[in-house]
Amino acid sequence: MKLKKIAEILLVSFLMVACTPKVYKEAQKKQEEKVHEVVEKLAVNNAPVVLDTLGNQIPSGFIPAVNFGSRKPFYVIIHHTAQDSIQQTIKTFTLERTQVSAHYVIGRDGYLLQMLSDELRAWHAGAGKWGNITDMNSCSIGIELDNNGSEPFSEMQINTLLLLLGKLKKDYNIPTANFIGHGDIAPKRKSDPSILFPWERLARAGFGLWYDAPDALPPINFDVETALRRIGYDVSDLPAAIVAFKRHFVQQDLIPLMSSWDKCVLYNLYRKY
Ligand SMILES: [Zn+2]
Incomplete structure (x- = not known):
């Protein structure tokens, strides 16, 4: 063909x-x-243009290979819209000037709306970093939850989310640890989904990791920064990374300091990554 x-x-x-x-x-x-x-x-069919150190084009050509498919996402990033209605979000994602989009939006009533093919690159992550990945848009699916950021997430909405995550995990073979939040990848800029998001429930269903009842105190030389980096956090602003970690995994307060409990949770998770 x-x-x-x-x-x-x-x-x-x-x-x-x-x-x-x-x-x-x-x-x-x-x-x-x-x-x-x-x-x-x-459908490009041109020879690649690569220049040598003198600025001359090296010999190159193009012959079409015939065995391929589209790229598959391997992260899911969850957001809250910080808006009061799904209509506002739809408007934002259908106007070119906003330059933002997501693959899915889930209403408070559990309605599931797709806005872009999974295999296209949505513009939902923005500047951010997870591990060594600096372009999360290229490797992830973005899901927006219609939520103003200070209200609980409705049962119907979370039910739909869990069903969608199950489908995506199966369709694209997404690793369990790769279900994360916008605030995780952009701790300096973003705080979604909020502290009220049920990450533990997601993890119990196989989407994201969670800690076990901590059975061991961290060793005396346990380094918070190293552990956060191992999990994936950008620690260039350590207090911001600590807040992001606590919003996701501890969900008690958002003070940029690690209590001994916070450290136990981090140590437990650190050993899973
Ligand atoms: Zn977001």
């Missing part, structure tokens, strides 16, 4: 958006145009 034909098939599958309400036809047209641009790039 020719590369162009494969690109066409990919395009058709990307465009199979069922039942887009009339009011979002404009957004659908924009998305289709942009998918076309992505597919054009996928």
